[in-house]
Amino acid sequence: MSEQAGQKSRSFFGARSAAAVAVVAAMTAAVMTAGALAPPAAFAATRTDTVQRGLDALVRDDGLPGALAAVRDRDGRTRTYTAGVGDLATGAAVPGDGQVRIGSNTKAFTAVAVLQLVAEGRVGLDTPVDTYLPGLVHGERIDGSRITVRHLLQQTSGLPNYTAYDIQPKPYDPRDLVAIALAHPGHFDPGEKWEYSNTNYVLAGLIVEQVTRRPLAEEITRRVIVPAGLRHTYFPAPGDITIREPHPHGYDRESATAPLVDITEMDPSWAWAAGQMISTNADLNRFYTALLSGGLLPRAQLDQMKTTVGAEYFGEGARYGLGLVSIPLSCGGVYWGHGGSFPGYETRGGVTAKGRAANVAVTIQPTDKAAMNHVAKIVDTALCGR
Numbered sequence: 001m002s003e004q005a006g007q008k009s010r011s012f013f014g015a016r017s018a019a020a021v022a023v024v025a026a027m028t029a030a031v032m033t034a035g036a037l038a039p040p041a042a043f044a045a046t047r048t049d050t051v052q053r054g055l056d057a058l059v060r061d062d063g064l065p066g067a068l069a070a071v072r073d074r075d076g077r078t079r080t081y082t083a084g085v086g087d088l089a090t091g092a093a094v095p096g097d098g099q100v101r102i103g104s105n106t107k108a109f110t111a112v113a114v115l116q117l118v119a120e121g122r123v124g125l126d127t128p129v130d131t132y133l134p135g136l137v138h139g140e141r142i143d144g145s146r147i148t149v150r151h152l153l154q155q156t157s158g159l160p161n162y163t164a165y166d167i168q169p170k171p172y173d174p175r176d177l178v179a180i181a182l183a184h185p186g187h188f189d190p191g192e193k194w195e196y197s198n199t200n201y202v203l204a205g206l207i208v209e210q211v212t213r214r215p216l217a218e219e220i221t222r223r224v225i226v227p228a229g230l231r232h233t234y235f236p237a238p239g240d241i242t243i244r245e246p247h248p249h250g251y252d253r254e255s256a257t258a259p260l261v262d263i264t265e266m267d268p269s270w271a272w273a274a275g276q277m278i279s280t281n282a283d284l285n286r287f288y289t290a291l292l293s294g295g296l297l298p299r300a301q302l303d304q305m306k307t308t309v310g311a312e313y314f315g316e317g318a319r320y321g322l323g324l325v326s327i328p329l330s331c332g333g334v335y336w337g338h339g340g341s342f343p344g345y346e347t348r349g350g351v352t353a354k355g356r357a358a359n360v361a362v363t364i365q366p367t368d369k370a371a372m373n374h375v376a377k378i379v380d381t382a383l384c385g386r
Contacts, residue, residue, distance in 0.1 A: 051358075054378035055083035058362060062371040065260060065363045066094040066248045070281035071382045072289065072357040078282050084363070086248035088260060095246040097280045099232055100361045101268070102347050103340025105284060106235075106277040107201050109220050111153050111323025112291065113208050115301040116223055118149075122211050125150045125304065132207045136178065141186035149207065151190045152200040153322035154309060158188040161197040163270075171238050172269045177202050194309050194320060198274035201323075205273025216273055228290040233279040238269035243278055250344020251364045260364070263344045275342055284337075284349060285357035291324075292336055292351050306336070314339070315376065325350075327376075331384035341365050346372070348379050358382035 055067040066084035073079075078097075086094035117123040129137050129152065130144040137144030142159065151157040162181035181199040188195070205216045212219055217235035225233050232245060242265060251260040268276045279287075290296055297305065308319035308326055317328040326334040327350065337350020337359075346366065349359030360378050 050381050051079075051378060052081050052083070054374070054381060055081055055360075058371065058374055058378075059084035062366065062368065062374060064366065064371065065251050067360065067362045068094050068096070068098060068100075068248065068281060069358065069360040069378065069382065070097055070285055072282070072285040074355040078285065080282065086363075088249070088251070089262065094248045094363075097232075097282045099243050099245045099247040099278050099280050100345045100347060100363075101243070101250065101342035102277050102279045102284065103271070103275040103342035103345065104198075105279070105338050105340040105347060106271070106273065106275045107323045107340075108291070108338045109224050109277060109287075110201050110204050110208070110216070110273045111305065112296050113216070113219050113223050114149065114153060114204050115297055115305060115322065117208065117211055118304075119298050119301050123149060123207065125153075129203060129207070132210050133203065136175070136206075137182070137203065139182040139184075139186065142182060147190045149204070150322070152204045152207075154194070155196055155200055155311075155320055156191050156194050156309065157197065157200050158186045158190055158192065158195070159197050159199045159203075160184040160187060162199050162202070167270050169267065171267055172272070174202050174206055174272050177270065177272065178206070194311055194313075196311075196313055198271075201274035202272055208273075220277075224287070224296060228287050228296060230279065230283045230287055233277065233283045233287070235277050236268050239267055241265040241267050248361075248363045250342075252343055253364070256367070266343060268342075271342065275340060281347075281349070281359040281361055284347065284359045285351070288337055288349075288351040289355065289357050292353075293355070329384055330380050335379075335383050346375065348375050350379070350383075352383050356383055356385065 051069055051071060055069060058064045058067045065088060066086050069081045071079050080096045082094040082096055084094055086092045114123060118125055126148050128145045129147045137147060147157045160181045162177045165180050208216050208219050220235055249262050249264045252263045253260050294302060305322040305324050308321045311318050311320035314325050315327060319326045324336055325338050326336055328334050333353060335350040335352045339348045345361060345363060347361045351357040358379050360375055362375060366372050
């Protein structure tokens with residue numbers, strides 16, 4: 001899943017923004033030693049194969065601090081891989097299947113929660129946002145009576161992306177994030193075209209809370225995390241700057257020649273329903289496998305989720321559904337996933353129609369498009385079984 005990785009002004013989750021640089025510069029991170037974590041039903045790679053060689057090249061040739069991957073076969077067996085260093089301060093190894101900040105993969109979880117409410121008859125995909133959040137979504141060229149839930153989930157609302165503006169290193173309430181976006185004019189009429197905006201998913205999360213009268217984190221936990229059997233996935237609370245389980249440290253640098261800065265610890269509340277979650281590669285494989293096999297949504301809602309529009313932002317031939325992206329495979333067909341960025345981490349991966357799943361994480365947001373292409377190639381190689 002390639003993105004405009006070379007642009008310094010990339011948006012959070014889908015990509016890094018100028019605001020991310022401000023957040024990173026203001027954050028400090030304590031040194032923590034990452035231990036080893038072996039996922040259930042997993043086995044370490046016993047030979048140097050193409051996935052391992054790909055990770056090694058990311059560290060050796062692309063200069064990434066650390067990389068890790070998990071590949072799940074059709075029988076549910078998982079092979080894990082690591083390369084590089086998990087903590088530059090101590091020299092600790094990258095933990096096998098360590099936890100990372102998964103950024104915009106969170107959008108798929110949020111979309112599932114919304115679509116479950118659709119299946120329950122409590123939310124309508126083509127119902128205006130104003131029905132659930134009356135009076136909230138209004139501004140210059142912005143009318144919540146014309147923007148539907150589908151527009152939010154499919155990124156066709158025209159709403160400005162709040163992460164393109166002034167995000168500070170502080171706790172945020174979700175409505176504060178919406179207010180940042182609504183201070184700017186809408187970009188186009190709802191449904192007119194596709195454009196990535198994290199604001200869409202903050203609003204989707206607010207709809208979940210309004211309809212259920214429960215916190216989004218609780219709803220995602222009980223509706224998605226627990227049913228899918230995700231033992232190493234959680235929605236951190238605002239103010240929780242840590243990563244609970246063994247993990248590789250995340251890094252950033254201001255330029256290609258600047259030193260790496262440890263930014264592992266960060267208040268994630270600015271990301272919320274658009275990118276706040278923490279997980280592992282193996283759990284992401286488990287999640288997308290459960291989702292695409294019908295384990296989390298009825299067929300009607302899964303079909304809606306897989307109804308796509310063009311989204312070249314994610315690479316040539318990519319298409320965006322409702323919180324779900326299809327990416328062409330070099331061996332034919334597509335894989336379904338989302339991918340995500342969060343300061344210090346990038347994740348890419350998904351599942352094929354034949355049930356093979358793969359996810360790759362690296363411990364810096366690459367600013368070099370070639371490096372991101374190399375990450376995407378590892379996913380393709382793993383899913384094509386090479």
